[in-house]
Amino acid sequence: MVFVEMFEICSVLVVIMIITDEIKITEIEDFDLNDGYIIDGFPYDGYVGSISAESMVRTSQFKFVGFMDSKSFPPVSIIREGIANYPINIFVNEKLKVAVFLSHLHLPESFSKEIAKSILQFAKKHNCRLIISSMKITGAKISKEFNAVGSTKNARDTIKKLGMDIALNATMPGIPGVLLVEGRFSNQDVIVLLFSQKSGKNTDLEYGAKLCLTIGMLVPNLPCNIKLIEGETVKVEKMIKQTQKESKDLYDVIYR
Structure with a gap:
């Protein structure tokens, strides 16, 4: 069941909540995404x-602009530049009409259905x-560097208009x-970009930058400065892996 609740805090901040059975999305300010795009930034x-x-x-x-949370999520805070954050944050670029759901944590598969339904409701x-x-695909042939469904x-x-091949079986x-x-x-348009990583030390970095460029083919006017992106992916990979390392012991205790 989904409902929306609006209330005022200190006469300034309007908080809007989207709630499914397990997941709650809290929006801390207004923004316009009409006819826009959502990017799933969860790690797999x-x-x-x-x-x-x-x-x-x-x-x-x-x-x-907001965050996603659940009483069943691990009790952990992600510190970004000295500021405490929930594990799943929402960022918006109103000029591009793009929202990004961003997480550095590998959440258990049991959350997948409710997270996806919450994104669809959003x-x-x-x-x-x-x-x-x-996502990375295994057990299926990838005709090009990126296929899609x-x-x-x-x-x-x-x-098809972008010249990409459609994965028929996966x-x-x-x-x-x-x-x-x-x-x-x-009847919600969803495109999943599929790639099959080659074995190698820096494949996450390589494909992270390439995925940015491929998403840029789907989102009009999305900046794709490859040198800037490649520079950031090195920093980001270190940050994400550190988060994963620090949260591993907590996950072992909660979800074993």
């Missing part, structure tokens, strides 16, 4: 999605045209998989 098998999303936020004019509330996700005919037509776990199937039956 590796850090490519998070590296790409974090680099995008750092190299463009995104602002912090997209519906703000009338967003497209949700963009990504879309939730609707319109999404698949967009993929198993899609986690948040990307739920976004696709739920998007299909709610």
